[in-house]
Amino acid sequence: MGQPFVAVPSYAVPASTVPVSAVRSYAVPASAVPSSTAVDDPWAVRSNTSHSIVARSPANSARHRTATTDAVGAMPQVDAASAVSAAVSAVVSSERLNVRALGPLADYASAPNTTDLFVNGDSGLWIDAGHGLVFVPAWHLGEAEVRELAVRLIALGGRHIDEASPCVDVRLADGIRVHAVLPPISSTGTLLSIRLPHAADRSLSALAGAGLFGVGEESAARLNRLRAAVHGRQNLLITGAAGSGKTTLLAALLGEAPADERIVAIEDVAELRIRHPHVVALEARQANLEGAGRIGLEALLREALRMRPDRLVLGECRGSEIRELLAALNTGHDGGAGTLHANSLEDVPARLEALGSLAGMSASAVARQTVSAIGLVLHLERTDGVRRLDAVGRFALDGRDRLSIEAI
Numbered sequence: 220m221g222q223p224f225v226a227v228p229s230y231a232v233p234a235s236t237v238p239v240s241a242v243r244s245y246a247v248p249a250s251a252v253p254s255s256t257a258v259d260d261p262w263a264v265r266s267n268t269s270h271s272i273v274a275r276s277p278a279n280s281a282r283h284r285t286a287t288t289d290a291v292g293a294m295p296q297v298d299a300a301s302a303v304s305a306a307v308s309a310v311v312s313s314e315r316l317n318v319r320a321l322g323p324l325a326d327y328a329s330a331p332n333t334t335d336l337f338v339n340g341d342s343g344l345w346i347d348a349g350h351g352l353v354f355v356p357a358w359h360l361g362e363a364e365v366r367e368l369a370v371r372l373i374a375l376g377g378r379h380i381d382e383a384s385p386c387v388d389v390r391l392a393d394g395i396r397v398h399a400v401l402p403p404i405s406s407t408g409t410l411l412s413i414r415l416p417h418a419a420d421r422s423l424s425a426l427a428g429a430g431l432f433g434v435g436e437e438s439a440a441r442l443n444r445l446r447a448a449v450h451g452r453q454n455l456l457i458t459g460a461a462g463s464g465k466t467t468l469l470a471a472l473l474g475e476a477p478a479d480e481r482i483v484a485i486e487d488v489a490e491l492r493i494r495h496p497h498v499v500a501l502e503a504r505q506a507n508l509e510g511a512g513r514i515g516l517e518a519l520l521r522e523a524l525r526m527r528p529d530r531l532v533l534g535e536c537r538g539s540e541i542r543e544l545l546a547a548l549n550t551g552h553d554g555g556a557g558t559l560h561a562n563s564l565e566d567v568p569a570r571l572e573a574l575g576s577l578a579g580m581s582a583s584a585v586a587r588q589t590v591s592a593i594g595l596v597l598h599l600e601r602t603d604g605v606r607r608l609d610a611v612g613r614f615a616l617d618g619r620d621r622l623s624i625e626a627i
Contacts, residue, residue, distance in 0.1 A: 317393050320375055322368060323360065324413065328395075334415055335462065338365055340408015347462075351604040366409040369399040378505065390488045390502070416492050423471045431464065431599075432608050441608060445597075449475040452554035453594030458561040458570075463599040464606040465558040466490050466534065472556065473498075476530055480554070483523045485516060486534030499526065516540040520547060533557035541571065542578035545585075548592035564598040564610040568622040586622035590614045596624060 318328040324336055327346055335347040344358040360368070373380040376389025376397060385401040396414040423442065426432070432441040448455060449472055457465045457472075473482055474494040482498045484491050489502045501523060506513035516533065520543040523531060531552045533544050536559045548555050561567045568586075575585035593614055600609035610626050617623040 318395070318415075320372070320391055321395070321413065322371070323358075324368075327355065327358070328413070328415055336411070336413040336415070338368075338409075338411035338413075340365055340405070340410065342407065347604070349604055362408045365411065366401065369401070369409050369411055372397045372411070373399055379508065383508065387505075388488050390490070394490055394492055396488055396490055414490070416490060421467050421471055421492075422494065423475055426468065426471050431468070431606055441611070444611070445472060446475055448595050449473075449554070450477075454548050454553060454592055455556040455595050455597065456567075456593050457556070457558045457597045457599065458564070458567050459558075459599035459609075460562060460601065461560065463601040465599060467606075468597065468599065468608075469532070469534075469556055469558055470494070473530065473532065476554070480529035481527065482530045482532060483526050483528035484532040484534065485519045485523055487516060487537070489534075491532070491534055517543050520544060523547075524552075528552065529554065531555040535559070536571075536574060538574060539578035541574040541585075542580055545588040545592050549588055561598070564596065564612050564624060564626060567596060567598070567612070568614070568624055571622060582622070583620045586614075586616055586620060589622055590616055 318325045321328050321336075324338070324344070327333065327336060327344065330346075330348060332349045333346055334349065335352075337345040337352070338360070339345070341360065341362045344355040345352045346355060347353070370380055372391065373387050373389055376391050378387050378389050380387040380399055380401060382401065385404045386399070388396070388398045390396055394416040396416075398412040398414075400410040402408060423445065427438050427442045430438070432438040432445075455469075455472065457469050459465050470491050470493045473484075473491075476482060476495060478496050480497065482493065482495055484493070484498060484500045485503075486500065487503045489500055491498075491500070501519045503516050503519060504512060504514040516538070517540040520531075520533065520540055524547055531544075531547055532555060533540065534557070536544060536557050544555075544557060559567065559570060561570045568589075571589055572582050572585050575582070580588075596612040596614065597608060598610045598612065600607055612624045612626050615623050615625055
């Protein structure tokens with residue numbers, strides 16, 4: 220019997236917090252690897268059933284292909300339209316949030332229209348159910364209990380929080396996003412910021428019905444323009460402040476893409492819930508306690524380009540990854556989209572220049588690549604808890620070869 224190989228989760232969690240059931244031991248017999256088979260043999264493949272290396276000759280490969288063809292031929296044939304419908308139905312049915320992991324916050328998280336919960340140490344709980352932040356006087360936990368809750372939620376997301384790593388962002392089941400900050404970074408006690416994805420219908424039509432695009436003819440005209448932009452494969456940039464609905468609108472727009480297209484979404488923390496049958500998602504990874512293992516958005520963008528995306532999506536542009544995004548959108552990857560934090564439509568060019576400088580790009584390089592890459596800018600505002608599409612714009616070059624934007 221060979222030496223056992225022990226696999227543990229790759230995220231950094233103290234050994235004392237890893238349950239025994241999470242550790243699996245694989246004992247690979249030394250005899251499982253035939254000495255007569257060279258590892259660099261081009262016909263050698265790994266067997267999924269025996270964990271050994273077996274030799275495959277051309278004759279064996281032919282028999283394997285024949286068996287595979289027979290097996291595929293024996294599979295039931297499924298109508299393509301039915302398969303797409305079933306896939307979309309699966310996405311929709313999965314949108315019922317499971318908030319039980321939030322413990323003492325679960326009842327408030329399950330309330331209709333709740334989008335955000337904020338715990339400010341032992342000062343109490345604030346929630347946003349679509350009409351601005353409201354204090355909840357009936358809810359109270361002490362500082363020690365809030366800290367314990369934060370540690371547990373972060374561990375559920377596969378990460379670790381302590382004095383060495385006092386600020387952590389994780390995604391729980393169903394796309395629930397949790398951000399936690401511990402003292403002394405927070406001078407007001409342990410802070411929890413929880414973002415809940417919408418479980419209700421958030422299609423483009425539903426957003427129009429909720430008044431996001433205005434009312435009457437204005438709403439209908441904007442809805443038609445956005446649908447035309449998606450089907451015309453324009454690259455879209457959605458901007459706005461935090462909580463203005465950027466991710467919600469992005470997901471709704473991508474849901475309008477044809478069902479036979481492959482969408483590859485890249486996010487720092489996965490939040491997008493796209494009603495589409497063919498979506499694959501890549502999520503960034505923080506470094507572990509030793510400072511190793513980080514996989515950033517810029518690396519994920521490069522990986523995504525090898526996955527043959529029909530639409531490339533960056534959940535949020537916030538750093539030097541803007542260089543890779545602009546390069547990708549300028550090399551034939553039409554129909555892409557992303558979001559960007561900005562206070563107004565007029566501020567978007569300056570924000571992009573600032574991000575470009577982090578990647579070593581000059582202002583003129585950012586301007587020329589952006590004008591070529593981005594077809595439409597959609598700016599969202601949130602006033603008194605009401606989200607709306609405030610402006611639509613298009614990038615242009617000014618007389619100094621700098622980036623500007625024109626409202627349309």
